[in-house]
Amino acid sequence: MATSRKPMRDFGLEVFFSRWEFKARHHMTASDLESMKLSELLAMASEEDREGFEQLWLGYTETWGAPDLRFEIAKTYEALEEENILCLAGAGEGIYVVSKCLLTSDDHVIVPTPNYQSAETVPLSVCDVTGVPLLIREGGTDHPEWRLDLDAIKAAIRPNTKLISLNFPHNPTGLLLSTNELKELIELCREHGIYIFSDEVYRGVELDIEQQMPQIADVYEKGISLNVLSKAYGLPGLRIGWIASQDKAVLQKVERYKHFLSICNSAPSEVLGIIALKNRDRILARNRSLMQENVLQLEQLLEDFTGLVEWQRPQGGCVAFPRFIGPGGVEAFCKSLLEDSGVLLLPASIYASELSEVPQDRFRIGFGRDSVFKQGLAAMREHLEVYFPEYSK
Known part of the structure; x- marks a missing residue:
C-alpha cells in the first residue's frame, strides 16, 4: 500500500x-x-589509548568524525576507506538525515513492514512511500519463518522510486536475506538506479555467523550502510553511529546537513568508540x-x-x-x-x-x-x- x-x-x-x-x-x-x-571498556584499551582518554581535550571534534575513529570503522568493511565513512550521533540521526538529504517531494520510497518506525515515518514526511509486508511462511522450522517479498518490491517500483530502505538482521523478526536474495535485490535496484539504505546495526551478532550478510556499501555502488555502537556492541551510551557509502557526494550532503543537527560527536565517546572497535x-x-x-x-x-x-x-x-x-x-x-x-x-x-x-x-x-x-x-x-x-x- x-x-x-x-x-x-x-x-x-x-x-x-x-x-x-x-x-x-x-x-x-x-x-x-x-x-x-566504563572501567571494563578501558581495561581493554592499550596503554596509549587509555592515556589518550585520560588526557583528552574536551573541545569540538571534526564533523566527519575523528580520523582514527573513521579508520577503525572502515576496517569493518571489505572495500571502503575512511573517506567513505561519516560519523553521526547514533543511528537515529542517520535515518533522519539520509531521508532529508536524499529525498524530495517528487520521489518515492519502498519500505518493508514491520519495521523500526523511523524507517517509514521520516521518509513519509518528505515523499510518497510504499510498504511491502514481509511474508510469513507456514509449515515447519526448516526455513526462516519470515521472507522478504521480492516480487512485491519489484511490483512497487515506480519511475520515480529513489530509495529502498532495508534492515537486516531485521528488527523485530530477526530475519536475514540469503546471498541470492540480496544479489537479486541489488540487480533490481541497479537496473532502476535506486539507492539501497541498509540498517545493519545487528551485523556481527548473528546466531549462526555463517549466515552473515555482506554490508550493502561494500557490494553496491548506490548502497548506504547504517551502523552504530549501540546494538551489536552493546554501547548505546556512547551515541556513536555512522553511514558508509561508495557515493561520496551523498556523504557530503549528509555532512552538510549534520551542521544543523549534532554538528559533531562527543570527544570522549569517539575515543571510547575507537577502543571498542579495536576490540570488536x-x-x-x-x-x-x-x-x-x-x-x-x-x-x-x-x-x-x-x-x-x-x-x-x-x-x-x-x-x-x-x-x-x-x-x-x-x-x-x-x-x-x-x-x-x-x-x-x-x-x-x-x-x-x-x-x-x-x-x-x-x-x-x-x-x-x-x-x-x-x-x-x-x-x-x-x-x-x-x-x-x-x-x-
Whole structure:
C-alpha cells in the first residue's frame, strides 16, 4: 500500500519506552546487547589509548568524525576507506538525515513492514512511500519463518522510486536475506538506479555467523550502510553511529546537513568508540555467546508451556517477534505481564504501520542482556505458572 507525504507522527516505540523502560522491574524487550562499565571498556584499551582518554581535550571534534575513529570503522568493511565513512550521533540521526538529504517531494520510497518506525515515518514526511509486508511462511522450522517479498518490491517500483530502505538482521523478526536474495535485490535496484539504505546495526551478532550478510556499501555502488555502537556492541551510551557509502557526494550532503543537527560527536565517546572497535572481535564474540545461551533458556521456557506461543528462532540480532496463541490475545497478555509481574514486552500494536497491516498477534522479546534477562525469564515463568497452569507440561 502506498501512502502520500504527511507530518511525522509520534514515535510509538519511544513514547512507550519513555513511560516504561526505566520503571518496569524486568525489561525483557531490550533491543541492545549487554553493555559494560566504563572501567571494563578501558581495561581493554592499550596503554596509549587509555592515556589518550585520560588526557583528552574536551573541545569540538571534526564533523566527519575523528580520523582514527573513521579508520577503525572502515576496517569493518571489505572495500571502503575512511573517506567513505561519516560519523553521526547514533543511528537515529542517520535515518533522519539520509531521508532529508536524499529525498524530495517528487520521489518515492519502498519500505518493508514491520519495521523500526523511523524507517517509514521520516521518509513519509518528505515523499510518497510504499510498504511491502514481509511474508510469513507456514509449515515447519526448516526455513526462516519470515521472507522478504521480492516480487512485491519489484511490483512497487515506480519511475520515480529513489530509495529502498532495508534492515537486516531485521528488527523485530530477526530475519536475514540469503546471498541470492540480496544479489537479486541489488540487480533490481541497479537496473532502476535506486539507492539501497541498509540498517545493519545487528551485523556481527548473528546466531549462526555463517549466515552473515555482506554490508550493502561494500557490494553496491548506490548502497548506504547504517551502523552504530549501540546494538551489536552493546554501547548505546556512547551515541556513536555512522553511514558508509561508495557515493561520496551523498556523504557530503549528509555532512552538510549534520551542521544543523549534532554538528559533531562527543570527544570522549569517539575515543571510547575507537577502543571498542579495536576490540570488536572480543566484544562481538562475547555478545554472540550470551545470545546463544539466552535463546536456549527462552526456548526451554516456551517448551515448558506448549500451546501459548508459536516460536521460531531468529537468525540474527537479539530480538524476536513470536506469535501469542493463548487465550485473551497478545495485548492482554503483555498488559498482565507488565502490571502483575513487572515484565516488559512490546505488543504488536507498537509496530503499527501507516503503510500496511502488521500481524496483531505478535510481541517483541529481547534476549541480548545478561542478569536482566535471566531475572526477567524467571519472573515470566512464575507468571505463566500462576496465570496459565493448564499449559504447563
